[in-house]
Amino acid sequence: MPPPPWSPLQPPAVHLQRDHLAEGSNVSPLTAVPDSLLGKDGARPPMRDYLRLWINANRPDKRVVEDSHDLGDQALTHRSINSIVRTQTSQSINNEVINPEQAGMANLSDGRVFNRDDFEVGLESKKPGDLVEMRSSSSRTPVFAVYLGFIASRHHFYGQQGRWIMSTGFTSLFTVSNFASQAEIQPILDSLPRVNSTEEFDEARINDRGPPRAVGMALIEKMHNFMTEANTVRLQNLDKLDRIRQLVAAETHTKYLSLFEIADMLLPASLKKDGKFPATALFAVHTTLFSDEIIFRPLSPSSDCHRRDHLFEVFPTTMADVLATVSTIVRHYWVVTDKFPLESQEGVLSKCGALNHFINRCRRLILKYRERRASVNGYIVPSEKESIVGDLEWTSDRGHQQIIQFLQWWASYDLFEPGSRYSTYGSTILRATGLYPDRYLDQSTAWTFLQELGIIPLWEVPSRYRVRFPGTDIVVGGGISRNDEPKVKESLREDIAAEYRHGRDQQRVFCIDSPEAILIDDGVSLKPTDKSDEFWISIHAADPASVIRPDSPLSKYMELIPENIYLHGHFQAMLSGQDGGGPDKAIQDLVQKYSLSTGSPALTFSAKVNMAGDVLAHKIEPTVLSDVTYLDPEDVAAFCLEPRPPPMQKQELVVGKKPATDTLPSGALASSRKMSKAADLAQPDKESLLTLYRLAEALKRKRVEKGATPYFPPGTSVDVVFPPVKTNSKLPSGLIQRPGDPYIRAHTADDHNCSVVGNLMVLAGEVAARWAHERKLPVPYRRDVSSARYDEVRKFVSEQVYPDVEKGIAPDFDKIARVLVMTGGVQLSTDPGPHFMMGIDMYTKTTSPLRRFSDLIAHWQIHAALAKEHRLQRPLDPAQDDLNAILPFPEADLKNTLALLHMREKMARVVSRGEKDWILMALARAHRFDGTAPGKLRFTVTSRWKSGVIGTLDLFKLRATMRVQDMNNKALLMKVHVGDQFDVELLNVDPYQGTVEVTALDYIPRERAKPTLVGEPVAS
Structure with missing residues (x-):
């Protein structure tokens, strides 16, 4: 017989036993919790704990999963939780755990090491006064707030409900730039508590000791008015907004649309002001998109809702x-x-x-x-x-x-x-x-x-699935396939510079790259002048742009994946076959033809430089290389007696057995170049190489004086080798044969810095930028958003960042975040501007056109200008020449192109960071199965939460978490401070979640410095 219905008068434990009350059950409904499981005084614990004890005592077959996903645990573990069953309130402190990884695919999260590419590709930062909408880790309620700035290792906000909010990292789903002025946010900044540590900042916020509501009333009212206006727009256009899925989504294919493109489909043009929708109208569309949890996903929320790269992924109705x-x-x-x-x-x-x-x-x-x-x-x-x-x-x-x-x-x-x-x-x-x-x-x-x-x-690699380039598909176990065809033959033209391309006779060109490199797209040469301390340095870049039409199918094909992605096991070239990975036959022929060698065409960027590092003149010209020598950068650095960087602690983690013979990745080409030794060169070539080194160092000193980073410490390198697969012709249909587990070696990267290469490539970008700027040519300049606070930045990095860098210590994330807030981050722009971390007044990338689409754009613009100048026999003059008619990318069109290009570049950078997945897979394997994981690690606390601490390990700077119960009574959580250390051992490694959990062996508090105020009343 079925059990009788449970009565509210019965103990809850009886309800838990209902399915065992039938005849034959071996569990009595009256069984109590044994006294041995109760408290020392025999008192019954709280009901939830009592029921858990009851289940453990009476139903050992039922595993109870602890509901530990509260504020602290979510912040610590990053496990997904189902907030739909949780109490929601706009005043909950849970709303203030902002998840930086839930808002698109083009953003890099915190807790990572930065390198040169990050700064050259560009990193965005919000500005104080921006209005942002963010998502909490454990709430369905969005967080709507004005950004106040980055102070004491925390991002600070003032919320719509009048609450002061802090976060270690964040990404905004919707941003209105310059929503509030400095004068409007200053009273709130002045009201922040004066405290002595980051932890006290956290405690002040938790205890509601932030700015009084009265101080922020003007901002609260301004945000309220914004929401009211947006809601009015939504109600007035409810007919279309309620049918957004039917009006915007396709039936069978994914679309990629910007927010304002979707707004054009749904809102009347009469709402536009100065040709564009106001932010309130865009927010009305934005909230409608997020109310549909199936079809619309943010691809790359940008620093302003009006930008073209504020894209949504629109899935098909199927x-x-x-x-x-x-x-x-x-x-x-x-x-x-x-x-x-x-x-x-x-x-x-x-x-x-x-x-x-x-x-x-x-x-x-x-x-x-x-x-x-x-x-x-x-x-x-x-x-x-x-x-x-x-x-x-x-x-x-x-x-x-x-x-x-x-x-x-x-x-x-x-x-x-x-x-x-x-x-x-x-x-x-x-x-x-x-x-x-x-x-x-x-x-x-x-x-x-x-x-x-x-x-x-x-x-x-799990993380690569979370980044989806528009117009592409992820190939399982491979690279990225593109939906378009490259159509190489249809995309080619005659050499645009054939009439005036000249040879570089009697001039040795040094192509300095790794012996394993397949594509050689840059080289350098030296030419003396009539002055003993002045020389012409020439940087020669591969020149495929001279024969590829800018408006061709191949151009659009390369734009989909705008740079090579170097991820072990999943290499993806910009110039690859349609199925992803490396190049196919047609593209391979093109690549090999324009990879630099003797007789290759090149676009040459030349600068006259003196021994003090001053650039005295510059020029750009199409050339043909007559004498190419290939050198190893390590050999060149050793030959030039280049000082080695500060010694770093070498680390290594190895799992698996390395196969006897390495196999090339699918689609990869074998290098057939003959490498030379610097010591074997003729004496004039040796002297040229040494002179190039001295000039490169002089150029670097000039840039460092302007604030350039003196050195980028090497990060972690990963080697992955799969054993070969023996073909089994008898394998039944439908079965797939896959190789055994790979050999994985994670180790501190060798320092391959070569001053001649690094500094002269920057010089080429500077020459191209100056040459283009003189003619007012729009090219992909890379620049800081703002230079107004450079004096503050220079003081900060000279005191807080560069001393560590010069010791070989990579800068912490919070220091980089502060620099980004002060400079506004790096952007791609059609207007030139300074780049602080590179120490130059203007810059564009030009030396890797076989690997980077932005370099090709610069080459196409330069070639068009050179061709016109050849016909006119004079330099272009924007006052009398119509640049829009001359250039393949007029300024207005290029602005739209660059917005999407920058988004794709950042997405490629995120995919390349998948190397961390390999490190975690190796560590998980060593910990769970091989028993070769490090027994004791040093854990440094970077932030403290309600249920534990977050920090970094002294193993590849991996981010790790330690719950309060895993501190093993070594320290009270409330007594732990940022900078304190623990000796720990691994508890769990989850490569999918990207998390490492540790348990404490010993506590090592840091020396407490004399208290100083960190809560400066300024947006820093």
Whole structure:
């Protein structure tokens, strides 16, 4: 007989036992919690704790997953949580845990090391006074606030509810630049508490000791008025906004639209002011987009809502159909489970036709796979043997395909917000398999599930799936495929500079690059003048732009992936075949033809430089190289007696067995260049090389005087080698043979800095920028947003940043964040401007046109100008020459191009950072299985939270977390400060989540300095 309904008068424990009250149950409804499990005085603990104790005592077969995802744990673990079941309030402190990784794919999160490429590609920063909308880690309620600045290692905001908010990092979903003036935010800054440490700042904010509401009333009212106006626009256009999915989304393909392009589809043109929609109208559209949790996803929220690169990914309506099908399947399973509470799991599934068929097939496949490859606690055990996965023919079932597709969207592509109901559907499917009883049923487990099914390779890099370039698809286990065709032959033209391209006879060109390099796109040469201390330095860049039409299919093809992405196992070239990876035959021929060698065409950037590092003159000309010598940068640095950088502690982590022979990645080319030794050169060439070095050092000194970073410490390098796969011709159809586990070596990168290369490439960019600026040519200049606070920046970096850099210590994230706030970050612009961290007045990249699309744009603009000047026999004069008619990219068009190009460059930079995934995979393997992980590590605290601390390890500067229960009574949480250290050992490493958890062995408090005020009443 079914159990009687539970009465509210009965103890809750009885309700928990309902499914065991039937006849034959071996659990008595009156069983109590044993006294041994109660407190020392026998008192019953709080109800929630009591019920957990009861289940542990009476239902050991039922595993209780602790609901520990509160404010602190979410900040510590970054696990996804389902905030849809949590109490929501705009006044909750939980709203103030801002997640920097939930707002697009083009942003780099905190807790990482910066290198030269980061500063040259560009990093954005919000400005004090910007209005921002952010997402909290554990709330569905957006955080709407005015940004106050970066003070004492924290970003500060003033919220719409009159609350002072702080965060260690953030990314805004919607930004209105210059919303509030400095005068409007200054009273709030003046009211911030004067405290002696970052922790006291945190405590002051938690205890509501921030600026009084009366001080911020003007800002509160201004934000309220903004919201009111936006809501008015929304209500007035409700008819179209409510049908946004039907009006904007396509049926079968993904679209990429900017916010103002979507607004053009939905709002009347009468709302526009000066040709564009006001921010309130755009915010009305923005809130509508986010109310649809399926079709619209932010691709790259920008520093201003009006920018063209404020893009949304608009999925096809068929995606909604798939989700509706999966929802129906899962809801039916829930109904059956509730309808038959006494049924076993198998019995319930037997009544769920579609899900039952899918689960049974998955179980058979995975259990069969585990016979060949073991799984411990849901983690796949490493093996050097090849593995066979599949039978993939079962996915021909449409219903099964839809469930797999949903799990990929959830686990691989991370398409759903933490508060989405679809996360519960994924967990339900995993629970129904019964294959992962000891793991959280979250995306990490779903990733393992897909790996065991053979959908995803075992050693796939998780993070690369979360960055999706518009117009491309991610190739499983490979690179990135493009939807367009390159059409190489149709894209070529005759050499635009053929009439005036001249040779460089009797001039040795040194191409200094790694012996493993395939593409050689730059070289340098030296020419004396009639003065002993003045020389012409020439930097020769490969010149494919001379024969590729700027408006060609190949140009649009390269723009989709605008630079080479160097990620082990997933290399992706800008000039690659359509299926991704390296170049195919047609593109390979083009690349090899224009890779620098004797007889190659080049675009040459020349500067007359004296031994003091002054640039006296410059010019650009198309050339043909007559005598090319290939040198190794390490050999050149040694030959020039270049001082080595400060010694760094070398670290190494190795797992797996390195194969006897290395195999080239798919699509890679073997280098056939003959390398020379600097010591074997003729005496004149040796002297030229030494002179180039002295001039390069003089140029560097000039830049350092202007604030340039003197040195970029090397980061971590990763070597990944897979064992070769033996072809098995007898493999049944539908099965896939994959290699054994790779050899992974993570180690401190060798310093390959070569002054001749690094400093002269910067010189080439400076020459190109100056030459273009003299003619008012729009090119992709890289510059700081603002130079107004350079004096402050110079003082700060000279005191706080560069002393560490000169010791070989990479600057901390919070120091870089402060510099970015003061300079506004680096942007791509059609107008030149200074770049503080490079120490130059103007700059554009020009030396890698075979690897970077921005270099090609600069070359195309320069070639067009040179061709016109050749016909006119004079320099271009913007006062009398129509540049828009001459250039392939007029300024207005180039501005739009650069906005999207900058977004794609930053996305490529994020994908390249997937090297961290390899490090974590190696560390997880060493910790869980090999027993080769470091036994004791040093953990330095960088921030303190409600439930633990966050810090960095002395192993590759990995970010790690330590919960309060894992501090093992070594210290009281409230007594721990930023900068304190712990000796720790590893507790858990999750490559999918990107997290490392540690447990304390010993506590090492730092020496407390004399208290100083850090709460300066200025937006710094």
